[in-house]
Amino acid sequence: MNLPDYTLEPEQVPLQEEPARSSAERDALKAEIKSLLAEKNAVLVAHYYVDPDIQDLAAESGGFVSDSLEMARFGRDHEADTLIVAGVRFMGETAKILSPEKTVLMPTLKAECSLDLGCPPDQFKAFCDEHSDRTVVVYANTSVQVKAMSDWVVTSSCALDIVNHLKDRGEKILWAPDKHLGHYIQTNTDADMLLWQGACVVHEEFKAKALLDLKKVYPDAGVLVHPESPAAVVAIADRVGSTSAIIKAAAELPNDTFIVGTDRGIFHQLRRQNPNKRFIEAPTAGDGATCRSCAHCPWMAMNALENMASTLLSGDNEIFVDPAIGERAMLPLERMLAFQTG
Numbered sequence: 020m021n022l023p024d025y026t027l028e029p030e031q032v033p034l035q036e037e038p039a040r041s042s043a044e045r046d047a048l049k050a051e052i053k054s055l056l057a058e059k060n061a062v063l064v065a066h067y068y069v070d071p072d073i074q075d076l077a078a079e080s081g082g083f084v085s086d087s088l089e090m091a092r093f094g095r096d097h098e099a100d101t102l103i104v105a106g107v108r109f110m111g112e113t114a115k116i117l118s119p120e121k122t123v124l125m126p127t128l129k130a131e132c133s134l135d136l137g138c139p140p141d142q143f144k145a146f147c148d149e150h151s152d153r154t155v156v157v158y159a160n161t162s163v164q165v166k167a168m169s170d171w172v173v174t175s176s177c178a179l180d181i182v183n184h185l186k187d188r189g190e191k192i193l194w195a196p197d198k199h200l201g202h203y204i205q206t207n208t209d210a211d212m213l214l215w216q217g218a219c220v221v222h223e224e225f226k227a228k229a230l231l232d233l234k235k236v237y238p239d240a241g242v243l244v245h246p247e248s249p250a251a252v253v254a255i256a257d258r259v260g261s262t263s264a265i266i267k268a269a270a271e272l273p274n275d276t277f278i279v280g281t282d283r284g285i286f287h288q289l290r291r292q293n294p295n296k297r298f299i300e301a302p303t304a305g306d307g308a309t310c311r312s313c314a315h316c317p318w319m320a321m322n323a324l325e326n327m328a329s330t331l332l333s334g335d336n337e338i339f340v341d342p343a344i345g346e347r348a349m350l351p352l353e354r355m356l357a358f359q360t361g
């Protein structure tokens with residue numbers, strides 16, 4: 020089976036809209052959401068890529084801001100009746116799979132992910148059927164249907180360790196959907212991996228030549244890169260890792276300045292935790308640039324204080340997962356969570 024390239028076309032990527040609100044309106048919305056969270060026994064779980072106001076609100080209201088792995092774990096273990104997940108759809112689905120008894124709401128159900136969109140379940144099933152001798156490892160950025168076909172779910176925090184573990188057991192791997200992350204894992208583990216050809220519209224845009232040019236301007240800057248980026252960009256990095264690993268590296272490394280190759284939503288935590296350090300976006304301009312995302316995920320940007328308040332008021336935008344598919348998808352997810360704590 021020759022796999023097509025599942026990278027999205029520019030017209031499939033929505034335009035971003037910045038909310039126009041005064042600081043008084045913002046404070047009023049935050050206060051309203053806090054009281055709605057308490058009233059509904061709900062907790063806010065947010066990703067590092069969403070609006071800084073939402074990240075602050077999660078932290079201030081007893082919720083949580085993190086990467087997708089830790090969001091999943093926090094949502095599963097929290098006692099609230101309702102989880103409101105600020106992120107993209109697969110994160111809401113993961114929360115529902117792990118906590119079927121809880122109500123899971125999202126500020127919008129339109130927040131997709133190019134990796135999830137680029138891995139249609141029927142085509143993925145055909146790929147798996149054709150390579151049934153392989154262990155199926157899928158990235159968390161997939162639909163519940165794709166997860167339900169897998170043996171393991173991984174995030175960028177644990178993918179290297181899990182693939183190393185499988186390689187040590189002599190298993191051959193079918194990997195989906197991110198081709199760049201797959202290539203990075205393959206290179207660093209030497210595992211036998213067959214890669215689906217999807218990509219993240221944000222990380223795909225980082226440009227190696229422009230990054231090298233920027234390094235000349237800031238020769239002492241450390242370069243931190245997420246492994247969903249192209250190999251030529253990853254090769255320039257001082258540290259490669261998940262969002263949590265990037266935040267950790269920024270605190271640990273001695274550099275005063277960092278060039279960061281991941282969604283710019285992460286700059287909020289980087290600056291908050293390292294007020295004396297300087298953070299610069301890795302370039303998305305340069306040779307071959309189309310700048311469909313400009314280092315910010317257009318779907319993550321759909322999460323706003325306004326739609327969060329209205330969702331909590333109305334109870335709309337609830338995530339539902341077919342119980343039978345959810346039960347099957349829970350197996351590889353729980354395997355991942357157990358591996359991390361085991």
Ligand code: SF4
Nearest residue numbers: 132133219220221316
């Ligand atoms: S940043 Fe990329 S991987 Fe993350 S949700 Fe957006 S499209 Fe998906």
